[in-house]
Amino acid sequence: MNVLITYASAHSGTRAIAHLIGERPRSRGLHARVGPMNEGEDLSRFDAYILGSAIHGGSRPPTTATTFADEHRAEFADRPVRLFDVDLARALVAVAATPGGTT
Known part of the structure; x- marks a missing residue:
């Protein structure tokens, strides 16, 4: 099985x-390709997709992510798709609110 893990990231957090x-x-034992979202990516060679995006302060995903998802809607319709988002601002607030947490 070939899995594409792709991301839209302004900084390196989502990439990491x-x-x-x-x-x-x-x-x-699966093949996984990890890379940024590209407009010209041939998705037909993948069996499953994991899409990620930075979400800054709860804002909408970057245009790169929404455009990529819209352009590849047909490929995603008949294959497994999982999503993840990264909001480091919310994570830091949660750590600060935890007893003994630091930022």
């Missing part, structure tokens, strides 16, 4: 998390 996610299918 996508690479960590990519380790899971590889540890199970």
Whole structure:
């Protein structure tokens, strides 16, 4: 099985998390390609997709992510798709609210 883990990221946080996610299918003997969302990507060679995006302060995903999802809607219709988002601002607030947490 070929899995595409792709991401839209303004900084390196989402990219790093996508690479960590990519380790899971590889540890199970699957082929996983991890890379940024590209407009011209041939998705037909993948059997499953994991899409990720940075979400800054709960805002909408970047245009790159929404455009990619819209353009590949047909491919996603008949294959497994999972999503992840990264909001480091919310994560820091949660850590600060935890007793003993620091930022």
